[in-house]
Amino acid sequence: MKTIFAIFCTILLSAFVFAQSPEKLSYQAVIRDTGNILVKNQTIEIQISILQGSVSGTAVYVETQTPATNSNGLVSIEIGGGTVVSGDFTAIDWATGPYFIKTETDPDGTTGGVSYSITGTSQLLSVPYALYAEKAGTATGGGNFSHYIGEQYGGGVIFHLWKDNTGTEHGLVLALVDQGSSQTWSNITSTMVGISAQSPWDGLNNSNAIVAQSGHTTSAAKLCLDLVSGGQSDWYLPGIQELNMLCGNYYTISRALANIPGATQLAYGNYWSSSECSASTAHVFQFDRTYTQPSSKEGICSVRAVRAF
8 A cells, every 4th residue: 555645735826827816726745655665657546625614524625636646756736627526616715714625545546536545634724815815805905804915013024814714814924034044943953853843834833842842952943932023922933834825925025024124035045944854854945946845953044933913
């Protein structure tokens, strides 16, 4: 039996030309067998369901796809572009979440989808903004949002907005300057923190777990947790998905930072995330290449804190 490992299951926007609203989500995963060997150049089958309300909620949209892995074992699909089983992806009202993505995978695509042996469900906590705006209005002060991307607020600059299932508005805020430019991930470089520091999206929980590790004295997470800036003290080291969301609005954020006295641009090179990969590695994000990869915890990277409201 083969196993699917979502090395970077990041939900990204798939943009259309002529400034139309995106109506697909890109999903990527790396497929490995039980011997940790890449499954290369092989067809698999995936059924994707968008669930509303809970992990066992109503499936508002279901589709199947039969992509092939490439020479690196990577499979890439666009949710919303497969064979529709039920529902209409373009009709999903992202304002009435929460929503969850359920994937059922048959590593052997020749079975015709009758043997989905791998199932996973995760909450889409950060509804892609362009999709949300298509149904719920823009985030430029009009529509259903009171804030907007690029607004100086809460000690920094807003780089992501969403609403929860009660309609309450939330956002992520980027600190105005780096907290470090040559920082190791932690002074502990060969012992795993564990699942509590491996969330792709919950950077605050990751950060607290990192500094709570036995023997911890210094880390990128501690730099962020210790930060008091703009009247705020609830900063943390972002998870890798939070950095991905920041990258999605990189242009707008860069322009906003350029107009704020004392603020500095995001640097070229790697920024630490709080998302641990293994005992000796953690995810980094490189903004000039829009690229994420595991890096040694002993490595030297930049640090920029975020906070949520």
